[in-house]
Amino acid sequence: MNRSFVEKLWNASPASLVRAAQRRLSPKHGQQWFEVRGGPLKGVEILLPGQTDAWGEMIAGTFDHFIYDQLTHCGALQNKVIWDVGAHFGYHSLAFAQLGATVKAFEPNSANLDVLNQNLKRNPRLAARIQTCTTALSNADGATTFNASLSIDGSSSGSHLANAQTPYSAETVAQFQQVTVRAARADSIVRTKELPPPDYIKVDVEGAEAMVLQGATQLLKEHRPTLFIEVHHICVMCDLRVILDNAGYSVEILDRDQASPSRCFIYAYPQRA
Numbered sequence: 382m383n384r385s386f387v388e389k390l391w392n393a394s395p396a397s398l399v400r401a402a403q404r405r406l407s408p409k410h411g412q413q414w415f416e417v418r419g420g421p422l423k424g425v426e427i428l429l430p431g432q433t434d435a436w437g438e439m440i441a442g443t444f445d446h447f448i449y450d451q452l453t454h455c456g457a458l459q460n461k462v463i464w465d466v467g468a469h470f471g472y473h474s475l476a477f478a479q480l481g482a483t484v485k486a487f488e489p490n491s492a493n494l495d496v497l498n499q500n501l502k503r504n505p506r507l508a509a510r511i512q513t514c515t516t517a518l519s520n521a522d523g524a525t526t527f528n529a530s531l532s533i534d535g536s537s538s539g540s541h542l543a544n545a546q547t548p549y550s551a552e553t554v555a556q557f558q559q560v561t562v563r564a565a566r567a568d569s570i571v572r573t574k575e576l577p578p579p580d581y582i583k584v585d586v587e588g589a590e591a592m593v594l595q596g597a598t599q600l601l602k603e604h605r606p607t608l609f610i611e612v613h614h615i616c617v618m619c620d621l622r623v624i625l626d627n628a629g630y631s632v633e634i635l636d637r638d639q640a641s642p643s644r645c646f647i648y649a650y651p652q653r654a
Contacts, residue, residue: 412496414503417442421449421476425507428499429470439472447635448583448609449476451648455607456579458482462577464567464606466518466593468587471497471511477583478510484578489517489562490540491529514576517542519564520588520595528557539587547588547615548643566596571604578604585611591620601628603629608649615643624650 411417412430417423420442438444452458456484459481463584465474470493477484480635488494494515511555517527519542528545540557542564547554569577590610590644600606601624607620608630625632635646 403528414438419443420446421479421582422472424480425475426503427470427472427475428496428503430496433471444472445636445646447646450471451609451635452480453462458581461580463581464576464579465583467583467586467587468513469493471500475504475507475582476578477502477581478507479536482510482581483512484636485579486511486535487518488513489515489518489527491531492529494594512576515562516570517562517564517589518567518570518593518596519589520592522559522565522569523563525564527560527562528554529560530557541587542589545587545589546617548613549587567593568597568599571600579606581607581609583609588613588617589625591617594624595619598624598628601625601630607651608647610647610649612645612647613643618645618647621647625630 412460414426414427414428415436417425417427418438418441423442427439429439457480461482463477463482463484465477465484465486468474468488471486473485474486474497484611486497488497494513497513501511501513517525519525528543529540529541538548539547539553541549543559570576580595586593589645590612594601609623610621612621622632630649631652633648634640635648637645640646
């Protein structure tokens, strides 16, 4: 062993050794733990990267509040199954678990998944109700190209399936890393009993929303899950309406005041017979 290192270690104070150990065990540079101040995750600690002001709504517990406002009209989530498709850092997965649901968190972006797994490790009580899955839900089974952004210090990494209709410019997408991931149809996952059919599905997949539902047509007709979908492209919205109309679903726009020409959030539910 290097003698100078041994001498530094020998002469170091106990306090400095503790600080060094804390540095080694702390989150990566730029990541911080925050306690959520309100909402379904009140009192839960979550790890968020980047600047703190980018995550103000998550820390306040008001992030996508309209989902939880709508869920209050849907009945208790206790023992319900929710697929969180595009789970990001796990805010919604943790919140659904806190409300009593069993959650299947789909997240193929490795950078997002790393933060998600740390959030699960920090919250073992909720993690017991959450299963992560690196599969990308799509309209076909097999390997596919995924445009992965490793920049996770904003409200979204923008990562998406290569064939998705995203609002991002070609210059932005060109900065992403193309990786190969496993893709699967939701119908195939349920048919093979890889996962149980969901009672609810939350979808946030940066322009691949129609691809997800195209792979779930049988699931929609047989199991009738309730859907919360962030739509990222006007063409995708048209495709979704066709799929949902054919499946016998009604559609409402949530958080209309915050919608933009290229983005809105919809609530889709089975029509009554």
